[in-house]
Amino acid sequence: MATGPLERVLESIENASRAAARPAARLVAVGKTREAGEIAALAAEWAALRPGSTLAFCENYVQEAAPKVAALEGSGIEWHLVGHLQSNKAAQAAATFDWVQSVDRPRLVRALAAARDPERPLNVLIQVNVEGEAGKHGCAPGEVPDLAAAIAAEPALALRGLMAIPEPHPDFARRRDAFAAMRALHARLREAHPGAGTLSMGMSADYELAIVEGATMVRIGTALFGPRSTGDST
Ligand SMILES: *Cc1c(COP(=O)(O)O)cnc(C)c1O
Numbered sequence: 001m002a003t004g005p006l007e008r009v010l011e012s013i014e015n016a017s018r019a020a021a022r023p024a025a026r027l028v029a030v031g032k033t034r035e036a037g038e039i040a041a042l043a044a045e046w047a048a049l050r051p052g053s054t055l056a057f058c059e060n061y062v063q064e065a066a067p068k069v070a071a072l073e074g075s076g077i078e079w080h081l082v083g084h085l086q087s088n089k090a091a092q093a094a095a096t097f098d099w100v101q102s103v104d105r106p107r108l109v110r111a112l113a114a115a116r117d118p119e120r121p122l123n124v125l126i127q128v129n130v131e132g133e134a135g136k137h138g139c140a141p142g143e144v145p146d147l148a149a150a151i152a153a154e155p156a157l158a159l160r161g162l163m164a165i166p167e168p169h170p171d172f173a174r175r176r177d178a179f180a181a182m183r184a185l186h187a188r189l190r191e192a193h194p195g196a197g198t199l200s201m202g203m204s205a206d207y208e209l210a211i212v213e214g215a216t217m218v219r220i221g222t223a224l225f226g227p228r229s230t231g232d233s234t
Helices: 005-019 036-049 062-071 087-096 106-115 141-152 172-192 207-212
Strands: 026-030 056-059 078-081 099-103 122-127 157-163 198-200 217-220
Touching: 005 026, 005 036, 005 207, 036 056, 036 062, 056 062, 062 078, 062 087, 078 087, 087 106, 099 106, 099 157, 106 122, 106 141, 106 157, 122 141, 141 157, 141 172, 157 172, 172 198, 172 207, 198 217, 207 217
Parallel strands: 026 056, 026 217, 056 078, 078 099, 099 122, 122 157, 157 198
Antiparallel strands: none
16 A cells, blocks of 8 residues: 555654654644645544544644634644734634644733633743744743743643744754754753643754754644645645
8 A cells, every 4th residue: 555645754753753762753734725625634644544643733824724723623633823923813823723832922922821711721832033033933042931931820821842943954954953952942941841841843854853853743744745836726
């Protein structure tokens, strides 16, 4: 039987995790512009390969995700938001997603907490601008402790760890440096917040390197769905 992309990616994740002597990193499939039907097909493939476990699926925009989440209600998918989130969309995000990976400022912490039922806390990751890139979202590494304390103080939020989207340097040594800096930051965070065990970093081109450098969650689009089409309406 032919091996599909999902099976190949899961195998690569498991091999890289084993080589790093760590539990298998979690895959989050990234949809970009994928339609609900394509996501449902992936969920079916997932259920066949990993019966009983939950598919995590990532969207970049709240408004694009909301109708897909509604259409796929009951499919058991765990929905993650990874894109920049404006505070005025926090209420919709809190109602739509199971995880928000892009929390990077106190105002957003308050807005998400105010909109979420504390009986069902929202899982959040702090997004870190680890290389200090100008104009890039994410908090500065030095802001992580205060932001983590603010999240931990909100019963409606569950602090789960850190997320980064480092620059895709052609030079992999530089990518490795960024991943290693995140790993060190994450280790410090866990001293104060033992439950914040997630380190989300690594995409199609570099997830194996990210796992070697400590990623526990990788976000993968292209390797699952093929290259993003530009201007292709089919
Ligand atoms: C698109 C995207 C990914 C996945 O990227 P691929 O290279 O397609 O695997 C991961 N994280 C974020 C934040 C993204 O926007």
